[in-house]
Amino acid sequence: MPPPLLLEGELFPSSPGMLHRRSRRHHLMNRQIRRCSASTFFLIALTASYLSFRSFFPSSSSYYLRFGYSWDRLVRSSASPRRDSGISVLVTGAAGFVGSHVSLALKKRGDGVVGLDNFNDYYDPSLKRARQALLSQHEVFVVDGDINEAQLLARLFDSAQFTHVMHLAAQAGVRYAIENPHSYVRSNLAGLVTLLEACKSSDPQPAVVWASSSSVYGLNEKVPFSESDATDRPASLYAATKKAGEEITHSYNHIYGLSITGLRFFTVYGPWGRPDMAYFSFTKNILQGKPITIYRGKDGVALARDFTFIDDIVRGCVASLDTAGKSTGSGGKKTGPAPYRIFNLGNTSPVTVPKLVRILERNLKAKAKVIAKEMPGNGDVPFTHANISSARTELGYEPKTDLESGLKRFVKWYMSYYGDSNKGDTNPEESRQ
Numbered sequence: 001m002p003p004p005l006l007l008e009g010e011l012f013p014s015s016p017g018m019l020h021r022r023s024r025r026h027h028l029m030n031r032q033i034r035r036c037s038a039s040t041f042f043l044i045a046l047t048a049s050y051l052s053f054r055s056f057f058p059s060s061s062s063y064y065l066r067f068g069y070s071w072d073r074l075v076r077s078s079a080s081p082r083r084d085s086g087i088s089v090l091v092t093g094a095a096g097f098v099g100s101h102v103s104l105a106l107k108k109r110g111d112g113v114v115g116l117d118n119f120n121d122y123y124d125p126s127l128k129r130a131r132q133a134l135l136s137q138h139e140v141f142v143v144d145g146d147i148n149e150a151q152l153l154a155r156l157f158d159s160a161q162f163t164h165v166m167h168l169a170a171q172a173g174v175r176y177a178i179e180n181p182h183s184y185v186r187s188n189l190a191g192l193v194t195l196l197e198a199c200k201s202s203d204p205q206p207a208v209v210w211a212s213s214s215s216v217y218g219l220n221e222k223v224p225f226s227e228s229d230a231t232d233r234p235a236s237l238y239a240a241t242k243k244a245g246e247e248i249t250h251s252y253n254h255i256y257g258l259s260i261t262g263l264r265f266f267t268v269y270g271p272w273g274r275p276d277m278a279y280f281s282f283t284k285n286i287l288q289g290k291p292i293t294i295y296r297g298k299d300g301v302a303l304a305r306d307f308t309f310i311d312d313i314v315r316g317c318v319a320s321l322d323t324a325g326k327s328t329g330s331g332g333k334k335t336g337p338a339p340y341r342i343f344n345l346g347n348t349s350p351v352t353v354p355k356l357v358r359i360l361e362r363n364l365k366a367k368a369k370v371i372a373k374e375m376p377g378n379g380d381v382p383f384t385h386a387n388i389s390s391a392r393t394e395l396g397y398e399p400k401t402d403l404e405s406g407l408k409r410f411v412k413w414y415m416s417y418y419g420d421s422n423k424g425d426t427n428p429e430e431s432r433q
């Protein structure tokens with residue numbers, strides 16, 4: 001193939017003057033090409049080193065969002081108490097039902113609060129985001145993260161000196177364990193251990209208050225349920241993981257001197273509640289004219305729960321934080337015995353599920369379409385009933401809200417949040433009912 005004309009002219013000039021001019025141009029061009037190659041090489045090298053620098057971190061942008069200067073500042077400011085002798089609390093599951101209420105209560109009285117939540121889609125995450133927005137209005141910073149992320153937890157404990165951890169993040173729900181058993185292992189066992197590891201390594205160690213469950217009483221028939229009763233016959237994997245949590249926290253108390261308070265919550269309900277729970281899904285279905293299923297026990301006996309209103313639970317949580325003795329460990333070693341406590345937080349007056357439905361019907365001014373079914377053998381227990389003497393004595397806990405007034409407040413919130421639209425339809429748990 002003939003060389004291009006221009007090049008031919010450069011190589012074989014028709015006159016010496018032209019040769020001179022062409023040779024200078026050639027020289028200049030060569031210099032430009034060399035400069036160009038050098039800068040291209042420099043750019044490539046720069047890009048390569050930037051990319052290899054980025055690969056040190058799982059995601060550079062999320063790293064800076066999470067651990068940058070402004071992230072640290074947000075964590076520190078949110079964790080700082082605004083009153084003398086205020087406490088500083090890391091609340092896990094802060095965008096959850098109980099977590100959001102406890103976080104607000106603490107912040108309102110001047111304590112420092114940092115939230116942690118993974119915003120999973122067990123139920124409609126938009127409800128969790130709405131709770132987060134509410135917390136944000138009250139200057140509670142909720143970190144988007146999981147209790148299984150050891151690095152994140154270490155960073156949180158580095159950024160702020162938490163005096164307490166209120167551990168409420170968990171895979172909740174008794175019957176969902178049939179569908180997704182591993183999520184219980186991941187959150188309620190692995191996540192719990194990761195969190196306790198972070199607490200034990202922190203200096204100073206925080207006191208830990210965490211959510212166990214009334215479900216640990218399982219097939220216990222002695223009523224009311226007392227903390228000293230046997231809890232070795234769980235009826236669901238959920239209950240088994242909560243019971244295991246009580247044993248796991250005990251070992252951290254024994255070995256590392258962590259101050260531990262486990263709270264056995266009894267079917268907590270109220271405004272901003274969990275859409276997977278019966279009172280919530282019944283409300284939605286009654287308003288939408290859809291049927292609800294009411295389970296019955298042996299011989300058609302109505303099931304009953306010691307339904308406990310959220311405000312009472314919040315008072316019990318805050319009192320537990322206030323009375324939790326200090327952890328005694330330092331540098332991963334215990335220097336003396338630390339408190340290990342377990343309390344029932346219930347209402348002490350069980351109500352049957354059909355009665356719950358009648359109260360809802362009155363408040364909603366609508367009739368439920370009821371399908372009665374035998375209780376499936378998927379983890380449910382026939383009744384729960386709390387003895388709260390210990391919580392009364394040690395925490396000054398006194399439930400003040402009966403189911404009638406508590407449901408009234410729930411329905412009021414439900415109508416203001418969802419209106420009469422069918423927003424509840426977006427809930428993934430719909431398919432689980």
Ligand SMILES: O=C(O)[C@H]1O[C@H](OP(=O)(O)OP(=O)(O)OC[C@H]2O[C@@H](n3ccc(=O)[nH]c3=O)[C@H](O)[C@@H]2O)[C@H](O)[C@@H](O)[C@H]1O
Pocket residue numbers: 172173174212213214215265266267268276277278279292293294295303304305353380433
């Ligand atoms: O105390 C706890 O530790 C637990 O409380 C809660 O579990 P439960 O007491 O089982 O509440 P919830 O599901 O509202 O069912 C209430 C009643 O309605 C009956 N029920 C339920 C659904 C239905 O469709 N029909 C029905 O009859 C059902 O048979 C039951 O009799 C929390 O979800 C759990 O996370 C944990 O915190």
